[in-house]
Amino acid sequence: MDVPYDEEAHKRPREIEVDGARFERIPIKTHVVLPGEPLDPVIETYALEHLEDGDWLFMTEKMVAGSQGRAYPVAETKARPLAVWLSKRVVRTSTGIGLGIPETMEWAIREVGTPRILLAAAVSVVSKRLFNRTGDFYRVTGPKARGIDGPGYPTIPPYDEMVVLTAAKPRQTSQHVRDLLAGHGKKVDVFLVDINDLGGNVLGSTTDKATEKLVGRVLRDNPIGQGHESTPLGIIRRVA
Structure with missing residues (x-):
């Protein structure tokens, strides 16, 4: 089921400034990832073409938990x-x-x-x-x-x-996706996040705690939406 992005229902600035640095947040629209559906093809189909070396790819917990059959x-x-x-x-x-x-x-x-x-x-x-x-x-x-x-x-x-339910093994899952992308020649870090309109929280990643806190702040206004936007993936890219 492919749900159209509702632009009027959910608007956020494309860029945000945190600690003097500017970051672009790029939502990635996908089909609805159904319970038990493999995660790797979703990453390869929708995220791969948009990624640049040095990007941060974030995945929403609900999509990952669903793919793990935890729904x-x-x-x-x-x-x-x-x-x-x-x-x-x-x-x-x-x-x-x-x-x-x-x-x-x-x-x-x-x-x-x-x-x-x-x-x-x-x-x-x-x-x-x-x-x-x-x-x-x-x-x-x-x-x-x-x-x-x-x-x-x-x-x-x-x-x-x-x-x-919560996604299982968030750090291992993030590392798996990083390795998957590295196999396609993409040098990126990966974050598994739980974000809503009250803020963002990183559950696991391929980086350190300080970077996880920074990503939480970059995503604090929930730039990918909460409902029918169908954007469970996103890219954070430093632009200045």
Whole structure:
């Protein structure tokens, strides 16, 4: 399914200045990468021709997780009673439903285990009562649970009816894509990112932590969009 880019719905400047340097952000439109679809042909088909030596290629976590088969239909997810009970009590995040439905909570339990989920629930109750602090449930459960994406708009079909887990082995996956591109004569670094309209976060890369933080800042305004743009790949290129 090929979804047209909605230019009016999502506009961001092509270039951004960070720490006195200017970077161009180049979104790469693809077809919708379906669950279990191999990643390598997607990179070769859509990114290869646009890359120049020294570029930074970034890949969105949802596309990579989907290609890894880590996306599951909500309709086929049977939530246990604990998941139903807890989902009604967590604070929904500003970027989506988070673990606020039984199906996403069920996958969080499967990913991190019942003991950690129960610990997180206990900590969140205590911190709320004693310090009026929220968010500890997500802090204790960690990135595997915190990064789970639920169904609904503006997610592109078929992912709007699926629970998408975090991408597995982000650093190894980034290195694999770098090696793939090197085999085609492209000398680039690769970043696996989780970005939305509240900011960017690098989950794994082929560089160091300082460069990952810089890339997070370069992508902080989400230049590739959040919904039906169908641009799960992008290039960062320093221009000045």
